[in-house]
Amino acid sequence: MSDLNSKHNRTVWVDIPVADLDRASAFYTAVLALPIHKHSMEGFTFCVLDHGDGNGGCLVPDKDAITTKGILVYMNVSGRIRDAVSRVVPNGGKILEETQSIGPHGFRAVVLDSEGNRIALHSEKDA
16 A cells, blocks of 8 residues: 555545456456456455555455445554554444454454444554
């Protein structure tokens, strides 16, 4: 992620669930007119939407999430993920996945907001 994401942008990343990775990659390449890069990490293959200096996203094979979970938006809580997660339940939310490392991409926790929307809280540091 670029420095543009570190302070001012609230949405830092989006995971878009797909049934067919190649078909989805072709669609987003055509519709968004930008390169899509296929990657594999720890036996998992996904496609990254080219994002240069801006916010980014991934096409993630997860057929079951297409209708049941939707797009997962990552919200920036840089440097304060533990504090942010501690405020979820008292403010009417629910923790779905506790804070966890996402490798060189930082840390995330997946929560339901007070309205029932599933979002990820993201920080480059586990703090």
